[in-house]
Amino acid sequence: MSEKPSYHMTPAEFRRLGRQVVDWIADYYERIESFPVLAQVEPGQIRASLPPAPPLQGEPFETFLDDVERLILPGITHWQSPNFFAFFPANASGPAILGELLSAGLGVQGMLWTTSPACTELETHVLDWFADMLGLPARFKSTGTGGGVIQDSASSASLCALLAARERATGYQTNESGVQGRLVAYASNQVHSSVEKAVKIAGLGRQNLRLIEVDEQFAMRPEVLARQIAEDRRAGLIPCFVCATIGTTSSGAVDPVPEIGRICREEGLWLHVDAAMAGTAAICPEFRFIHDGLEQADSYCTNPHKWMFTNFDCDCFFVADRAALIQTLSILPEYLRNRATESGAVIDYRDWQIPLGRRFRALKLWFVIRYYGIEGLRYHIRRHIALAQEFARWVEASDQFELVVRPLLNLVCFRHVGGDEVSRELMERLNRSGKLYLSHTVLDGRFTLRFCVGQTYTEAQHVARAWQQIQETAAAL
Amino acid sequence: MSEKPSYHMTPAEFRRLGRQVVDWIADYYERIESFPVLAQVEPGQIRASLPPAPPLQGEPFETFLDDVERLILPGITHWQSPNFFAFFPANASGPAILGELLSAGLGVQGMLWTTSPACTELETHVLDWFADMLGLPARFKSTGTGGGVIQDSASSASLCALLAARERATGYQTNESGVQGRLVAYASNQVHSSVEKAVKIAGLGRQNLRLIEVDEQFAMRPEVLARQIAEDRRAGLIPCFVCATIGTTSSGAVDPVPEIGRICREEGLWLHVDAAMAGTAAICPEFRFIHDGLEQADSYCTNPHKWMFTNFDCDCFFVADRAALIQTLSILPEYLRNRATESGAVIDYRDWQIPLGRRFRALKLWFVIRYYGIEGLRYHIRRHIALAQEFARWVEASDQFELVVRPLLNLVCFRHVGGDEVSRELMERLNRSGKLYLSHTVLDGRFTLRFCVGQTYTEAQHVARAWQQIQETAAAL
Numbered sequence: 036m037s038e039k040p041s042y043h044m045t046p047a048e049f050r051r052l053g054r055q056v057v058d059w060i061a062d063y064y065e066r067i068e069s070f071p072v073l074a075q076v077e078p079g080q081i082r083a084s085l086p087p088a089p090p091l092q093g094e095p096f097e098t099f100l101d102d103v104e105r106l107i108l109p110g111i112t113h114w115q116s117p118n119f120f121a122f123f124p125a126n127a128s129g130p131a132i133l134g135e136l137l138s139a140g141l142g143v144q145g146m147l148w149t150t151s152p153a154c155t156e157l158e159t160h161v162l163d164w165f166a167d168m169l170g171l172p173a174r175f176k177s178t179g180t181g182g183g184v185i186q187d188s189a190s191s192a193s194l195c196a197l198l199a200a201r202e203r204a205t206g207y208q209t210n211e212s213g214v215q216g217r218l219v220a221y222a223s224n225q226v227h228s229s230v231e232k233a234v235k236i237a238g239l240g241r242q243n244l245r246l247i248e249v250d251e252q253f254a255m256r257p258e259v260l261a262r263q264i265a266e267d268r269r270a271g272l273i274p275c276f277v278c279a280t281i282g283t284t285s286s287g288a289v290d291p292v293p294e295i296g297r298i299c300r301e302e303g304l305w306l307h308v309d310a311a312m313a314g315t316a317a318i319c320p321e322f323r324f325i326h327d328g329l330e331q332a333d334s335y336c337t338n339p340h341k342w343m344f345t346n347f348d349c350d351c352f353f354v355a356d357r358a359a360l361i362q363t364l365s366i367l368p369e370y371l372r373n374r375a376t377e378s379g380a381v382i383d384y385r386d387w388q389i390p391l392g393r394r395f396r397a398l399k400l401w402f403v404i405r406y407y408g409i410e411g412l413r414y415h416i417r418r419h420i421a422l423a424q425e426f427a428r429w430v431e432a433s434d435q436f437e438l439v440v441r442p443l444l445n446l447v448c449f450r451h452v453g454g455d456e457v458s459r460e461l462m463e464r465l466n467r468s469g470k471l472y473l474s475h476t477v478l479d480g481r482f483t484l485r486f487c488v489g490q491t492y493t494e495a496q497h498v499a500r501a502w503q504q505i506q507e508t509a510a511a512l
Numbered sequence: 513m514s515e516k517p518s519y520h521m522t523p524a525e526f527r528r529l530g531r532q533v534v535d536w537i538a539d540y541y542e543r544i545e546s547f548p549v550l551a552q553v554e555p556g557q558i559r560a561s562l563p564p565a566p567p568l569q570g571e572p573f574e575t576f577l578d579d580v581e582r583l584i585l586p587g588i589t590h591w592q593s594p595n596f597f598a599f600f601p602a603n604a605s606g607p608a609i610l611g612e613l614l615s616a617g618l619g620v621q622g623m624l625w626t627t628s629p630a631c632t633e634l635e636t637h638v639l640d641w642f643a644d645m646l647g648l649p650a651r652f653k654s655t656g657t658g659g660g661v662i663q664d665s666a667s668s669a670s671l672c673a674l675l676a677a678r679e680r681a682t683g684y685q686t687n688e689s690g691v692q693g694r695l696v697a698y699a700s701n702q703v704h705s706s707v708e709k710a711v712k713i714a715g716l717g718r719q720n721l722r723l724i725e726v727d728e729q730f731a732m733r734p735e736v737l738a739r740q741i742a743e744d745r746r747a748g749l750i751p752c753f754v755c756a757t758i759g760t761t762s763s764g765a766v767d768p769v770p771e772i773g774r775i776c777r778e779e780g781l782w783l784h785v786d787a788a789m790a791g792t793a794a795i796c797p798e799f800r801f802i803h804d805g806l807e808q809a810d811s812y813c814t815n816p817h818k819w820m821f822t823n824f825d826c827d828c829f830f831v832a833d834r835a836a837l838i839q840t841l842s843i844l845p846e847y848l849r850n851r852a853t854e855s856g857a858v859i860d861y862r863d864w865q866i867p868l869g870r871r872f873r874a875l876k877l878w879f880v881i882r883y884y885g886i887e888g889l890r891y892h893i894r895r896h897i898a899l900a901q902e903f904a905r906w907v908e909a910s911d912q913f914e915l916v917v918r919p920l921l922n923l924v925c926f927r928h929v930g931g932d933e934v935s936r937e938l939m940e941r942l943n944r945s946g947k948l949y950l951s952h953t954v955l956d957g958r959f960t961l962r963f964c965v966g967q968t969y970t971e972a973q974h975v976a977r978a979w980q981q982i983q984e985t986a987a988a989l
Binding site (some may be wrong): 041042043044045046048049050052053054056057058059060061062063064065073074076078079080081084085088090091092093094096099101103106107108109110111112114115121122125126127128130131132133134136137139140141142143144148149150151153154156157159160161164165167168187188190191194198209210211212213214218221227228229231232235236237238239240241242243284285340346347348364366367368369370371372374375378381388389391392398401402404406407408409410411412414415463464474475476477485492506 | 558576586604607644953
């Protein structure tokens with residue numbers, strides 16, 4: 036930032052304007068409950084208020100915050116509102132936001148160790164910390180045969196895992212010759228849509244994704260998995276990948292990883308475990324059981340950007356055998372060659388992900404873990420789970436609503452007893468009210484409301500008010 | 513941010529600590545030239561100074577900035593230093609950093625229109641602005657048949673383009689049935705490594721990527737492309753995708769897009785144009801010629817996170833036919849269904865990219881375009897190009913060095929006349945000095961130094977000092 040006249044923002048201006056933005060964010064959190072949680076705008080409404088052409092001459096930064104207030108805020112769905120109960124949360128926190136700011140300020144690329152050694156080494160180190168916090172098997176750590184890497188999302192983690200599975204199953208020849216024969220992937224019929232997307236991207240084809248049926252708890256039935264694998268082998272297909280889910284998106288179901296892991300080991304299949312939302316709970320000893328069976332998994336992911344106060348993007352992806360992942364994704368053109376890489380003594384995270392470039396995302400995760408400490412994180416996870424459990428008890432005690440499944444953690448699935456259309460209309464009215472935001476799914480063919488407690492600032496009062504609002508709105512239907 | 517006792521940072525604390533981080537960043541830019549550009553640490557050195565285990569109890573935020581200073585900065589390669597001339601730049605600026613901060617503060621997910629309409633509509637709008645700034649054909653705009661989307665990187669953009677090409681060429685059946693037969697992709701032998709990675713990921717196989725030979729300017733020879741396509745068709749293969757590059761990584765070469773486009777149109781192949789670095793230059797009318805021929809392209813990308821003062825990640829990816837991209841990447845599970853999507857009146861950017869989740873990256877691009885204005889951006893692009901051209905003249909006038917190719921824009925490729933080992937040793941010494949950072953490639957089989965002028969704060973004095981340093985170090989060899 037030069038002090039000479041130019042179009043650049045000087046450090047002095049950055050200090051002044053940076054404070055304005057910091058204050059704007061603090062103000063935003065202080066008044067966040069005054070906004071409707073779900074944006075109440077029509078398609079095209081936000082865009083219609085924007086100037087048709089970019090400015091030829093620069094404009095003063097001060098006007099930007101006014102415009103954010105006036106033009107952008109009406110079109111914001113407030114994911115950080117304590118009244119946000121939809122989808123899975125994408126919670127954030129002060130230390131994470133400041134970590135992201137610092138990362139943007141440093142502006143380094145972490146594609147190779149040498150392009151910023153601290154970016155790589157802090158990431159490796161904090162992911163080893165995190166593996167211990169989650170009780171992951173030692174081989175998922177960099178000090179073992181594996182290690183962790185921050186991806187943008189669980190979608191990308193699943194894709195990387197599938198690619199490594201595809202290559203391992205074909206002696207790393209698919210990368211060379213392309214997909215040949217029918218490689219088959221398996222997951223429960225409750226698996227996240229990103230696995231279907233990954234199967235398409237990787238060239239396997241949707242027809243070669245087997246969606247295994249589930250039990251009454253919506254968890255994969257391992258005997259059906261085993262039968263399907265055997266059948267596919269008999270048909271000359273090449274089973275290569277299983278995705279088990281800990282905490283499905285629709286209902287929070289936990290696939291039986293120990294049994295699935297045994298099958299994968301016997302069959303030589305790559306087992307990826309997607310715990311995108313639920314994994315964070317394992318930081319609490321009493322919920323660590325959700326990770327039972329991971330000793331047999333090849334890869335695992337969970338998202339601090341969902342339920343651990345770390346703003347998006349921060350998916351933590353762990354592999355048990357880093358060599359398989361690197362052999363799958365590594366490319367070394369001349370212009371990226373360097374002594375450190377050739378020494379073999381360093382990690383180049385470019386070979387652990389789809390893109391080449393990468394930001395310094397470990398900073399925000401480091402800040403969050405240090406700011407809260409393990410005890411602080413446990414405190415909030417337990418609180419969220421307790422609030423969801425209490426909400427489930429209210430549902431159960433009500434004669435207007437029914438629980439669809441007993442919630443294990445912080446996601447409650449319930450229905451109005453009046454049927455699908457009543458539940459759907461209830462959801463639409465609640466979301467239009469702006470007082471809370473919840474979403475839906477379909478379970479057993481029936482419309483089901485999802486109420487997920489995981490927003491950073493959700494307290495008992497918000498859950499109680501939501502329940503009151505749900506009851507009152509239902510009564511008025 | 514609750515004011516009650518909890519582990520959360522309160523808004524008041526956020527104001528105070530946010531200022532500290534803003535000031536730290538301003539300080540950092542004021543003293544950035546005091547650090548060695550390339551981090552001078554050994555593998556493992558940064559990590560060795562970090563505590564072996566995460567803290568059980570939270571720690572005060574104030575200690576984090578001290579630790580960044582003490583433990584992290586020695587391992588930072590300073591991409592924002594005005595003495596950074598390596599690779600391609602990843603330049604940033606005040607308005608971009610503050611846009612990123614605001615995005616982290618708002619913490620919204622832009623996966624669907626409904627999950628934050630402003631996030632989607634601002635992105636669509638600003639990318640239409642940007643298309644006009646770059647002189648892209650009208651069909652690349654959302655008001656035509658196409659539109660733009662922000663991706664994390666040109667690697668991901670290439671992958672999305674390749675997938676759409678693969679599907680279009682096979683009637684969208686590869687997504688269903690998997691890769692069948694030999695689908696072939698084409699690019700010059702100077703293409704970025706990410707295209708090879710994409711070809712592997714998409715299941716085509718490296719053997720089915722044809723690296724077409726180049727002319728003496730390292731630009732693709734279109735007649736060789738045409739011959740290769742014909743040969744592949746005769747052999748029963750399925751040509752589907754061509755990647756042309758505007759500004760190759762090794763030497764800044766520009767493939768002849770008009771001729772390549774003609775071939776692609778005749779042959780019905782998807783033409784993707786990768787202008788990751790160089791595209792920004794087209795904002796200046798006198799450099800707009802680099803975009804000649806784009807009328808025949810199916811997709812295009814350029815990275816404001818390289819050379820347009822917008823911190824990583826911000827790759828702008830445009831398609832001429834958005835339906836092809838959406839049909840390739842769309843998946844709609846029940847839990848993401850909503851009225852807006854079903855109305856068909858909105859864009860859901862989840863269907864334009866690999867991951868599901870996405871941050872509000874349009875804010876920083878909006879801020880940069882508005883803060884600089886088109887004239888401000890042109891000023892700096894012209895300045896960078898002029899500085900690189902001047903550097904090239906010094907090289908040319910020197911009897912110690914030779915230009916490898918006449919630079920078109922801001923990348924200068926040169927060699928020491930003493931041969932590969934001298935050039936390599938020169939680079940190592942320069943980079944070890946910490947006074948500047950430059951990188952290398954191999955052109956015509958010979959070690960070649962790359963000097964790219966594109967860092968936000970690089971002024972004439974930095975280029976002059978770099979040249980002096982290069983001469984002095986060479987003299988001492």
